[in-house]
Amino acid sequence: MKWSTANLKNPNYTENHELYVGTSTGTFKRFVPAFEQKPFGQRNLYDINQLERNDRVTALSFGLDTSEIFIGRAKENVHIHSLRSDKVERIINLNYAPVVGLARFNDYLVAGFSNGQVQRVPLEDKSETECIVNSGDDMAHLRQCPSDRNLVATGGKGRQNNLKIFDMAADGKQVFTSKNLPNDYLQLEVPVWDSDVGFIDSPHTLATCSRYGYVRVYDTRKQRRPVQCYATEDQMSFSTLVTHGNYIYTGTTMGVMKAFDIRRMQSFVHTYKGFTGAISDVSLDSTGKYLASASLDRYVRVHHVDSTVLLYQCYVKSKATRVLIRESAENPNSTAAEAAEDDVNEMESTKKLHIKKKDTIPEDKEYEDIFENMQTICENDEEDDVSDSEDVENTTKENDKLAKVGAKRKAEKGLAENKKKKE
Structure with missing residues (x-):
């Protein structure tokens, strides 16, 4: 070309x-x-x-x-x-x-x-x-x-x-x-x-x-x-x-x-x-x-x-x-590597500074206790969901029992009527 x-x-x-x-x-x-x-x-x-x-x-x-x-x-x-x-x-x-x-x-x-x-x-x-x-x-x-x-x-x-x-x-x-x-x-x-x-x-x-x-x-x-x-x-x-x-x-x-x-x-x-x-x-x-x-x-x-x-x-x-x-x-590759190392060192040093700043912040006990005692929305929602599911299961079991008892009574009533007709 x-x-x-x-x-x-x-x-x-x-x-x-x-x-x-x-x-x-x-x-x-x-x-x-x-x-x-x-x-x-x-x-x-x-x-x-x-x-x-x-x-x-x-x-x-x-x-x-x-x-x-x-x-x-x-x-x-x-x-x-x-x-x-x-x-x-x-x-x-x-x-x-x-x-x-x-x-x-x-x-x-x-x-x-x-x-x-x-x-x-x-x-x-x-x-x-x-x-x-x-x-x-x-x-x-x-x-x-x-x-x-x-x-x-x-x-x-x-x-x-x-x-x-x-x-x-x-x-x-x-x-x-x-x-x-x-x-x-x-x-x-x-x-x-x-x-x-x-x-x-x-x-x-x-x-x-x-x-x-x-x-x-x-x-x-x-x-x-x-x-x-x-x-x-x-x-x-x-x-x-x-x-x-x-x-x-x-x-x-x-x-x-x-x-x-x-x-x-x-x-x-x-x-x-x-x-x-x-x-x-x-x-x-x-x-x-x-x-x-x-x-x-x-x-x-x-x-x-x-x-x-x-x-x-x-x-x-x-x-x-x-x-x-x-x-x-100058060798551009060596200087570039040194610059990259300097950047990494700067990043690490900045991270250490941030960590030190977080460690040096004084804690307020009352403020921390308030947040610990507060209920989280996600956990309450999960508990509500679990209780609701348990109630539904109990109601379904009771309905099944009632249905079985009703069917048994209908069968017994049918047998009694059949006996009366034969007599």
Whole structure:
């Protein structure tokens, strides 16, 4: 089967992963596929009762390490969720909304917005001034360079919003801007729409994907135009991408996920199946072997990168917009067992407390004597029933005796009359 709507887990999937998913309704959920008892259980890390209409999760990213997650929403603030304390530790107010990308370097937070603005906010020293950079008027995504964290890349719709790189440590200095391909054979401008961007293990090599069906690779040391490009005449609209090594993993709005090799961009090398809706986000683990994806068909999935096997699929109950995957340092099965034992101990302790409370209540002798001397309704009813049944039996016996005596007298009277007639 190409796809299935049931929750499933491949028995070969034994990695201790944790999935963090943001949805269109604003919920932020955690999945633990390695949990043996409930591999499809989902836990809401954000209070559902506090959600509003504009709380849709639009950006997710790790901080300096995988112990904190930045949650960008469709309103003018960012939540910093700590995975150690398992709660939102801080809320940062921003100037614009919605957020399309988040990054952190040193003590700064960088946020990109759909209107093309890039804002740098100091996290520690509030006396420092904020820095705002204009990258255009329509931004689709913002990504951070993993090797040089002060560099961020932006991309959007239109030639004025094409790929750009900014150095946020130098007050948002523009380091690179891409150049479009030459005009086509009709001397018309090639349309540009960079829906997502990503660094390829280097601050000089980048990849972009487009809603117009192309994937491009740039090398900032060589030229402004792409050095490699994949384009197709099919209606393939790319929405998101992630890179690792020499490979680019892309998701489309038609529910197709493909992998490209930058050494030969003429065609894709892998196709990942199982989707029934548009792919909104993709994420790789630290090893680059497991690919997590969020889809608008309300499912989160994990594929093996090389074999393209669907290892995990779970229903999220809402449209999944963003996903992150990380390696957990704890064994979920052992912690679950400890939690179960703690629950049992708590139940036993509560029972003991209740018993102690009952034992310590002073007794009122007069009150107890009243209840002991009172007659129960059930016992009286039973006694009445028994007496009534005995009376009925006695009356029936007496009636039987009278009937026998009457019959005997009638027989004797009949014999006497017969004798008189004969005489």
